Amino acid sequence: MLDPRWLEALTAVVDESGFDRAAQRLCLTQSAVSQRIRQLEEHLGQPVVSRTQPPEPTPAGRRLIQHHRQMRLLEQELLGTLAPAASEASYTRVSVGVNADSLATWFLEAARPAVEAHRLLLDIRVDDQDYTHALMRDGDVIGCVSTQTVPLQGGECRFLGAMRYHCLATPAFSARHFPHGLTAAALASAPAILYSHKDDIHSEFLASALGYHGPFPSFRLPSAQGFLECTLQGMAYCLLPEMMTTGACSAGRLVDLLPGQWVDIGLYWHQWRIGSQVAASLADTLEAYGRANLRPSAEQPAG
Amino acid sequence: MLDPRWLEALTAVVDESGFDRAAQRLCLTQSAVSQRIRQLEEHLGQPVVSRTQPPEPTPAGRRLIQHHRQMRLLEQELLGTLAPAASEASYTRVSVGVNADSLATWFLEAARPAVEAHRLLLDIRVDDQDYTHALMRDGDVIGCVSTQTVPLQGGECRFLGAMRYHCLATPAFSARHFPHGLTAAALASAPAILYSHKDDIHSEFLASALGYHGPFPSFRLPSAQGFLECTLQGMAYCLLPEMMTTGACSAGRLVDLLPGQWVDIGLYWHQWRIGSQVAASLADTLEAYGRANLRPSAEQPAG
DSSP: OOOHHHHHHHHHHHHTTSHHHHHHHHTOOHHHHHHHHHHHHHHHTSOOBOSSSSOOBOHHHHHHHHHHHHHHHHHHHHHHHHOTTTTTTOOEEEEEEEEHHHHHTTHHHHHHHHHHHHTEEEEEEEEOTTTHHHHHHTTSOSEEEESOOSOOTTEEEEEEEEEEEEEEEOHHHHHHHOTTOSOHHHHTTSOEEESSTTOOHHHHHHHHHHOOOSOOOEEEOOOHHHHHHHHHTTSOOEEEEHHHHHHHHHTTSSEESSTTOOEEEEEEEEEEOSOOHHHHHHHHHHHHHHHHHSBSSOOOOOO | OOOHHHHHHHHHHHHTTSHHHHHHHHTOOHHHHHHHHHHHHHHHTSOOBOSSSSOOBOHHHHHHHHHHHHHHHHHHHHHHHHOTTTTTTOOEEEEEEEEHHHHHTTHHHHHHHHHHHTTEEEEEEEEOTTTHHHHHHTTSOSEEEESOOSOOTTEEEEEEEEEEEEEEEOHHHHHHHOTTOSOHHHHTTSOEEESSTTOOHHHHHHHHHHOOOSOOOEEEOOOHHHHHHHHHTTSOOEEEEHHHHHHHHHTTSSEESSTTOOEEEEEEEEEEOSOOHHHHHHHHHHHHHHHHHSBSSOOOOOO
8 A cells, every 4th residue: 555645755856856845845844754755665676766856756656646646636635525614724736747938828718617616726837838748647737738639549539729820921921031932942041939848849840831941040939928929029930829819910019921821729528537527617617618719620721 | 180071970869859950950870970979989989869769969069069150150250251242141049048027028029139130040948047047057058048147157147127126016916915914824825837847936026026935826828929828817926026017007907916025136248268259249249138128227125
């Protein structure tokens, strides 16, 4: 039988990125934390976390942390049922993975009803939309907004809706860099923006909409609002979510460089199937918001 | 003598987080990239990068990458002087570390004149303001916005100005969680927001302004705009930069929970002293903007 205190120590060490901070959080000495983790490792006959800075869980460690988070969530729900008055001052911590554009547009507003109804504290991890899934698979989050259409084994997934992206720039940037439109020569020298080295949406758009497969200069800017600001400042052009830019477009501050072309990104809510009321309610809340506020499906441009 | 192609391969592997992507970027085969890195390691007699996914540079590898970036910057400036016409279509890539709040408020507007004058492509890394310095020390960036007041050895630093933070919430949140003000009992149960586990500004503010040293529930949200949005949604209260919130405050959407109390964060621009015209110009541009738009000094509240 696994002692829950071992798992609590392991989870704290990984969450807090260190044995000392974990000890602080658990109000224990550092040697007590180390001892609990050593006992866990002896019980299992294998290491669960590296002694590096920051400590990294082993594959077994990740599965244990994920298990611990799920058990905690179910336990907190049970306690809420047994003694609602006693638990009123307490919160349930839920870790979720969200892509930066969803966080910058709809996610917080969508999650609010579930956050308030269940007194949730969200622990939000941000990553590229094609990688939030990995956070869930690794046990870092119990659910995520992802572009992946297939549920993980032991998980479920629901379609939330699609976000549409247009290729935008200021009128001045467009006049200076694209006087003859988005020609290959102009694309090779006009600065774009990439979120990170994992961000392929821009190059895929240039390939699918324009048949352009060459290199292009780019800023790297890991911030959704940074994309918008950098574009509004006239330093670059990029694909921006319709949800963030309708105001700037109708005010004439940004123009669509390729009217009739766009990218629709379908978004799915994934979560582990653990029979948690809180997780189910969060999923319902997000799905209802998505159906009312996101696009009902990802569409291809006609061209 | 170090072959610059070795350093180029090492830098690409780390920047692109993989040998395969590095090979793509350099238009080489993956085995050519591996061979260059092996040659570098044989020349130095020590490893420069781990064969993990993603590859991590060793301490020696980090210093080599930093050296390579500085040499590239000086070389690009030299080429710009020698053949201005030929380099007109090319850009100079400059990696900088910026704290999330500066990026969300003043940084891009401040950097724009230097970006346009020198045809820069910014490669922006975002971290907590107390940690951008580490990005520079590790050789990941050539300059950074930091709270550190002392220059690194071989580096220089300039005061940019201070950003002021007020403790804000919606009127409804304030009425619900702080009906009797920011009492210890209320602080122990009202949700705050932390940027990450490295973020101490909130707990330091509660200690200095209110003498409160206890625990408090918190969302974790690694996004400056996310802080504002989560607060506007009435899910939490937090310290927010004046530069982001004057509109919401004067519209009555947010209220100051502790009028007369604030936190001023002094910001410094750090960069390596490498005799680069571009780096000097970027520093001048940021300093001039800071003097005109940030607070001239960090002040303590009178209380």
